[in-house]
Amino acid sequence: QKEVEQDPGPLSVPEGAIVSLNCTYSNSAFQYFMWYRQYSRKGPELLMYTYSSGNKEDGRFTAQVDKSSKYISLFIRDSQPSDSATYLCAMMSSGNTGKLIFGQGTTLQVKP
Amino acid sequence: GAVVSQHPSWVICKSGTSVKIECRSLDFQATTMFWYRQFPKQSLMLMATSNEGSKATYEQGVEKDKFLINHASLTLSTLTVTSAHPEDSSFYICSARGLGGTSGHYNEQFFGPGTRLTVL
Numbered sequence: 001q002k003e004v005e006q007d008p009g010p011l012s013v014p015e016g017a018i019v020s021l022n023c024t025y026s027n028s029a030f031q032y033f034m035w036y037r038q039y040s041r042k043g044p045e046l047l048m049y050t051y052s053s054g055n056k057e058d059g060r061f062t063a064q065v066d067k068s069s070k071y072i073s074l075f076i077r078d079s080q081p082s083d084s085a086t087y088l089c090a091m092m093s094s095g096n097t098g099k100l101i102f103g104q105g106t107t108l109q110v111k112p
Numbered sequence: 113g114a115v116v117s118q119h120p121s122w123v124i125c126k127s128g129t130s131v132k133i134e135c136r137s138l139d140f141q142a143t144t145m146f147w148y149r150q151f152p153k154q155s156l157m158l159m160a161t162s163n164e165g166s167k168a169t170y171e172q173g174v175e176k177d178k179f180l181i182n183h184a185s186l187t188l189s190t191l192t193v194t195s196a197h198p199e200d201s202s203f204y205i206c207s208a209r210g211l212g213g214t215s216g217h218y219n220e221q222f223f224g225p226g227t228r229l230t231v232l
Contacts, residue, residue, distance in 0.1 A: 008153075036223070043118075043205050043223040044156070088155060098144050098209050100221065102155040 003027050006089055006103030015112050019076040023089035023103045026070065030091040030101075033065050035074045038086045038105070047087075048074065079110045114140045116208050118224035125196055126232055132192045133227045135206030141186035142208035146221065147179075150203040162189045196231040203228050 006023045013019055021035075032051055036044035048063035050056050050072075056063045062075040072091075076083055089103040115138040125131050135145055144163050148156040160181050162168040168181035180192040189208075193200055207221040 006155075041203070041226070041228065043116075043225045046220065046222070049220055097161065098146065098221065099158060099161065100146075100156075100207075102157075104155045 001026060003101050004089065004091055004103040007106055008104050010107040010109060012109045012111060013079055015079060015081060015110055017079050017110070019079050019083070019108060019110075020073060021076075021087050021089075021106050021108070022071060022073040023091075024071050025091055025101075027091070027093065027101075028067075028070070029093040031094045032092040033063070033072050034090040034092075034100070035061075035063055036088040036090060036102075037083075038088060040085075044088055079108075081110050081112050084109045114208070114210060114222040116142075116206065116222045116224040118204075118206060118227050120227060121225060122228040122230075124230045124232065127197055128195055130192055130194045131196055131229060132190055133204055133206075133229075135189045135191070135208070135224050137187045137208040137210070137222070140208075140210040142189075142210055143186065144209045145183055145189040146207045146209075147181060147189075147191050148205045148207070150205060150226075152203075156205060159191075193229065196229070198231045201229055201231045 004025045035048040038044045053065045053067045060077045064073045086105040086107045088105040090100045117136045119134045147159045150156045159174045160168045160170045162181050162183040164183050170176045183189040205226040207223045209221050
């Protein structure tokens with residue numbers, strides 16, 4: 001079993017839809033949770049960074065962490081064609097190693 | 113925000129040759145840099161962690177003699193793929209973590225744009 005599971009999709013939605021992306025994990029030591037967006041042939045771009053449980057909102061993006069269920073989500077409101085990309089969840093335990101464990105990534109396509 | 117650059121952005125080389133990839137933090141000092149490899153339609157796999165002034169720590173299954181990492185300064189780390197073979201063809205991405213205060217969170221990593229390596 002992988003430490004982080006993420007449905008690879010692809011996920012196709014119409015423009016303006018609400019998108020829900022999620023990851024599950026098995027390691028209860030994870031404390032830091034991140035969502036990255038990666039366009040084709042580019043490096044990942046940090047979207048959301050969350051420590052421990054709770055919600056965080058930034059513009060059209062909302063990240064949720066439920067540590068009791070070992071489940072994290074990213075919601076995108078009013079999705080735009082420019083949101084079409086691969087979304088990667090990443091997690092890290094406390095401590096100083098900085099080692100990120102990534103999910104497989106979900107490919108999202110927002111159709112005009 | 114913090115910017116990380118990589119050079120070259122793509123490289124094609126012959127089998128058996130060595131290729132060096134540079135990773136630079138442009139506007140902050142990076143105490144730690146990470147090197148990842150990404151195959152098509154797959155996620156990022158950590159290869160090694162590089163701390164300035166010390167030897168890199170390699171992940172299990174990554175050959176340290178094949179993937180040489182040097183982190184000589186707080187703004188530069190290099191990855192050299194030695195005696196490259198076609199199976200080394202991949203997308204190599206670095207990330208950098210700054211000193212406290214350079215970003216909102218000490219543990220935040222900033223990724224470079226990646227280097228696409230093709231070995232013929």
